[in-house]
Amino acid sequence: MLTTVTMITAAVVLALLAVATGYVLGWANRAFRVDVDPQVEAILDALPSANCGGCGFTGCSDYAEAVARGEAGVGLCAPGGAGCAKRLAEIMGVEVTERLPYRAVVHCAAHYPQRLQRTPYEGEPTCAAANLVAGVQGCTYGCLGFGDCVRACNYDAIGVVDGLATVDYRSCVGCKACARVCPRNIITMVPFKAERMLVVACSNQDMGPDVKAVCELGCIGCKGCSRRADRMEMDGNLPVIDYDRYGSAGDFQVALEKCPRASLVFVGKPSQEDLAAVADEHLPDEIRADFKTTVDDTEWRG
């Protein structure tokens, strides 16, 4: 008797619980239904979920919603690149507007030895802090070298080499994170029409003698380049390259030869000649700082 009643009660209680749960969850599923636009979900799936913010939205889901509403273009995702843009265009049923890969460029070329009038700085080792202090280095435009941009980069694509922020174009995806944090605003995004691009590697707007006093490399504003190349113009004391009309590096050959300083430089992925030039040099085993060696990505489960 006791056994039978216990067994039946137990079975009924459990089954009732199962039915009730099934019913409540089924009801909740209908009552609390959130109409997620299937387009948004599809777009989110196509995005790389890096949540880097390079598109200008807070995270991938925000961008996906903006694309679905038609407020944002399909080609804004830098990490996703062309493939991602193509998939988004398919989902939205629009044409991919051609978009060049934008990459970060540091408009400064001076390492520590070329920068003059430097004084020891022992405050908080960030550019943002050092930028508030006068006299850390003579040039008030150039790179400070405390690596705010390095910390901002999610892709290990920028490092500080002898005091100068240097982009590794093999890793850069153009997410703009470094440009946003630079307190001196010397990192800009340049459309890379070729593997290697000519850039003005100086940001100093001062007159020639003042520049010479603080830097061995900086642009003195001699206007030599802008007079010889029609795709360059002067903006104050600095030349600006008009990238809309940038054809090939050859267009700037004369200007490059005439530059008395070293302010016009090529940046980009190493060319075949560069690689050949250093092929027989012995490099130390460790050539690049690995910024994330101690970051562990172990997965933990119950």
Add this chain to the structure above:
Amino acid sequence: MALPGPTAAERFFNGILPENPVYRQLLGMCPTLAVTGAVKPAMTMAAATAFVLISANGIISLIRGLLRPHLRILVFTLTIAAFVTIADRALQAYMYQMSKELGPYVPLIIVNCLIISRCEICASKQNLGVALADAVGMSLGFGLALASIATVREILGSGTWFGLPVMPSGWPNWGIMVLPPGAFLTLGLLLAVAEWIGLRRQEKGTET
């Protein structure tokens, strides 16, 4: 799937060392840390887990054709919970002191990810023989891991092994080893040793 899955024997040996649930997969950390203060409770725990794992894997493998995708996790947990209850009652009936010592960690086998992940990965896709072999292999691997941690902790912490004194009489028991911090430290260091052996083997492999 064109490729046939691993055979029963492969599954069995995989569980013991190459895919050891604790050292390689970091599964089932709660009991690994909680009951390894001495070897006896650790082995009881391993046995209870083995019983649940083998029975649940068997049942799931038998009903695998009836599972619906969105309800399968519910079915898994229901089955596991039922077997855990049986194991818990059996312990209370036949090993009362031990069941008191293990306390809440026997019912907590329900949420041991080792079991649910084996149900999901293996039992719900394979036939009975393979599922059972997998369960037995995994249980042995889990038992070995628990035994190794418990051995270190019991010998250093109480100077005994399986309750028998093994250290010289003057041994000052390291009380910390049987306390919670000892569990974390021992497992951390043992994981490091396992990792170090793995690294050494890799280096040797590349040299030759």
Add this chain to the structure above:
Amino acid sequence: MSKAPRKGGYVSQAWLVIVLALLYGGALAGVQTTLGPRIAENKKSETYDVIPHLVEGAARAKTTERTVTGAVDGKPHPVYRAVTGDGTLCGWALPATGLGFADRIDLLIGLCADASTITGIYVLEQKETPGLGNLIGTDEFRGQFAGKRADEPIQVVTAGPVAGNEIRALTGATISCDSVADIVNATVENLREPIRQLGAQEPLEPNDVPRGRGG
């Protein structure tokens, strides 16, 4: 879950879960009725096995459980009435509980038949620091309680000789020892008088049916 399930669809989809729930429910209840009495017996023995060690001459089979109302807190408390083989009352065992250094300490306190003397204590459960506090479970420490008078509180001393109702604390575990003494004092003060009355009222009772306490 993109398409809306039909009303009731959830329940009918879950037929496997419901069938399994029925099956498991029945099976578990079967396990319970098979093993239940044994588990209940185990739980009872845990206390009953100890009583003969606390109260001299007590026969395990004849020990019974009673309920008394505390003199201090006015709440019901279970006590165990220890009886010798031939049926004469030989002592009492009181379950006692209180906060130790680390967690709750559960004790069993033995009293003589007229509740005037403590005959011993036993630590049922404790989680004190291994190597220091957990030594309260040793015979050496427990033994100090035997023969102490129940009508005045036990004092804990850390140094010097012990006299009268004093016990010596364990080195490095003063708080654990204080806790044990506090628990003993509070319980004895609370239950000594009711037990004495109970003992005087019913020197012998033919039908000693243990009160059922679910397992």
Add this chain to the structure above:
Amino acid sequence: MDTAITLIQIALGAALINNFVLHYFVGICPFLGVSRRVDTAFGMGCAVTFVISIAALLSWVFTYFILRPAAPVPTWVWRVCGGDPRTTVDLSVLSYVMYIFVIASSVQFVELYVRKFFPYLYKSFGVFLPLITTNCAILFACLEIMKRLQDPDRLWGLHEALTLAVGGGLGFTIAIVLMAGIREELDMCDVPKPLVGAGIGLITAGILAMAFMGFTGVDKGIENAINLLLR
């Protein structure tokens, strides 16, 4: 007054002294898995505290009315069947199955509810909810509550059960946020290669556990202090 002291002791015990993670080792997996950044760790902690409270509420109700020895529902069924009033039907064997069922379904319910009515909350905490189903801490809280509902003379009320749950959830949050803070710094350090990842995480947890052992005896001290004040 007594009730207040008991509640303080329960909360302190669950949050600090017998911290769920560092003393009972429950909820280790999220503790080590979701403690890479302080903000996500805090999100996880909040989600766990919330779910643990709901699970405690439900499990108290189920245990009190159905599962504990001599609970009202089975007793009533037994009466209706005309059984012997001296024995009772004991359904405690169903406890584990019911708890896990309740946890799994309430997590799903909470997920649906939060997604509908608090979309912003869902954006930040939603990802953690499925992880919580297999979180030992929740089941552990249910089991602790079950333990306190066994003895018919000293039953825990709902307020005590909820205090334990909230205290435990807070303790989990404290532990996981501390751990995340340490691990953010640890990412900058040069850790010996075999220890990278799991090893150093566990050793850090061990040191944290040692620190938390310092709380041992605080509840006893508070009890003594309050008693002294009252005297």
